[in-house]
Amino acid sequence: MEQRLDVRELEPPVPMERILEALEILPSDDWLRVRHSREPYPLYSLLRDMNFTWNTRWQGGECIILIWHAGRPPPEIAGKGL
């Protein structure tokens, strides 16, 4: 199931705090869809350390990041997301 988070209007470091909080309770079959105003490069190192996989793309001037547990099928393969 998709969990959604919109951090476009938040000042640093709140976007990263919100994303980490959401990931901490993310069920293993779910994924998080984040709407961001820019590509959050510093977040990626944390995601790797937390054993998550991610997919980033730009759509309509905003950055969409899909994050899911490493080892689980990516949302688009599972036919559930994107």
Added chain:
Amino acid sequence: MKTTGLSLEQAPPIVIPFKFFLTASLFVFAVGLVLVVGADKVFLSRWSPLALAITHLVTLGFLAQVMTGAMIQLLPVLAGSPIPAVVTTSRIIHLMLLGGTLLLALGFFHTDQLLIETGATLSGGAIMLFLAAVMVSLIRSGRRHDNAISFGLGWLAIIPTVAIGIYMVLGLGGLVAVGDMPRLVAVHLSWGLLGWVGTVLFSTVFQLLPIFYITDEISPGSRDFYVALIMLLLMLYSLAYFWNIESLEISLPIILALFLFLSFKLFQSIRSRRRKIVDVTLLFLWSGLASLLLAALAWIHGDNDLLVAVFLLGGVCMTMPIGIIYKVIPFLCWFHLQSLQVKQGRISSRLPSMKHYISDKDAKRHYLLHITAILLMAAAAMMPTLFARLSGLLFSLASLYFLRNLLFALLRYRAQQKALAVEQ
């Protein structure tokens, strides 16, 4: 689609930007000392050896340290790519820049040609090494960055600045013939202050405003256009010297007008921020923009070069970067601690807020000291006997407060880091 990113091992350690910023604050202290010691000589003319020493303490001692240190730290954040061998490379750049600036300033202070030559070579070498390292990192990252053109052109402007600087140093030593030295100095200054400092500073603020203040974004295309136009006009201004075409000297007022226009765009962008809170970092930015306007007015009035220099060097080139540092340092402290926490397998245990590292109260005290010092320096440019020494004293005090704020941030970071290690 991207699934790659920066690994924490590649991220520059936080001590790197701190080292550059702490050194920069010490150079500001040196500026204050020179003002106190040489109060009766500094404001004689902008050609006085002490005025030249101060100019280079500000541009190389403060600005080059802050700008290289910030870029080394921000490259991975903005572009996802650090400079190669970041610890060693940044150590070499820092030491060369530190030594080069000291020797150059001492050389001007004592009018010693050997010191000037060695200082110019060392600091010029440090900047070239930095540029090469950034180029490697951008090529390695393999992406096209929105801000690459404006930042790239801004940093490339330092090449003619250094080249003309070294040419003049050789001219002073009698090794090459330099025609009209005052006009060549004007070309050197224009590339350095407008081409390098001006465009990199404005590009940085344009880049950081939407991130840290959630403002409307100024399109990268329009940023690139203005920076490219400034570079083109600087080339024309240089041709005015080298080919002796006086009509091209009109380029300089056009560049100043462009910077005023960009200041207006920045001001508008700040006004568009979602949260209408005025924090002290905004006061630094607004004061920097106001100083640019005052510098332009003093320049149009035209009878006091020193006043223009005070507003540009002190008011714009020092005030705006300090505001940026006060915004960036607390975020870096928070981010590095958050990374450490995640490495320890903890995610959302709360870290202190960013205000913990540099409080609003401390930043505001520094702001008041700094602005008063700049105003006194402006008064000293008009009435040196009355205000020169006092402005130096206050400037030294302001720089010590800056140093204190940075050191406290580092100590608070270290204490938090230790607490996390104990909790593990």
